[in-house]
Amino acid sequence: MTTVQQAERLLAKMTRGEKAQVLQWVVQDLGDAFPGIDILPDVCGGEPCVVRTRVPVWVLVQARRLGTSDAELLRCYPTLRAEDLANAWAFFRAHRDEIEQQIRENEEA
Numbered sequence: 001m002t003t004v005q006q007a008e009r010l011l012a013k014m015t016r017g018e019k020a021q022v023l024q025w026v027v028q029d030l031g032d033a034f035p036g037i038d039i040l041p042d043v044c045g046g047e048p049c050v051v052r053t054r055v056p057v058w059v060l061v062q063a064r065r066l067g068t069s070d071a072e073l074l075r076c077y078p079t080l081r082a083e084d085l086a087n088a089w090a091f092f093r094a095h096r097d098e099i100e101q102q103i104r105e106n107e108e109a
Contacts, residue, residue: 034048034087034090034091034094035087036050036051036083036084036087036088037049037050037051037057037087037088037091038050038051044056047102048091048095048098048099050080050084050087050088051084052079053077053079053080053084055077055079055080056102057088057091057092057099057102058099058102058103058106060073060085060088061088061092061099061103062103062106063076070082070085073085
């Protein structure tokens, strides 16, 4: 049984008040999370990537700076959707320094 399945079973046994409390904990825990962007230690060295892909946010930002349009990015990366690009741009706006550093580090490599 997966962790999600276990959580589902537990939620089914909870009162509405208990569920609300769990929801508050989850919201607090995800306070700095961005929909559509994952940061996993074993994917792309822990760099922020678009979910379902191994496309780092910094790659998309740098491509855009070099003149690549959103339409071209979607054509070059067929696993991406327009929503993914919107999530990447939002993540970049909120984490500009982090992404700028990743661009610098990868240009030096």
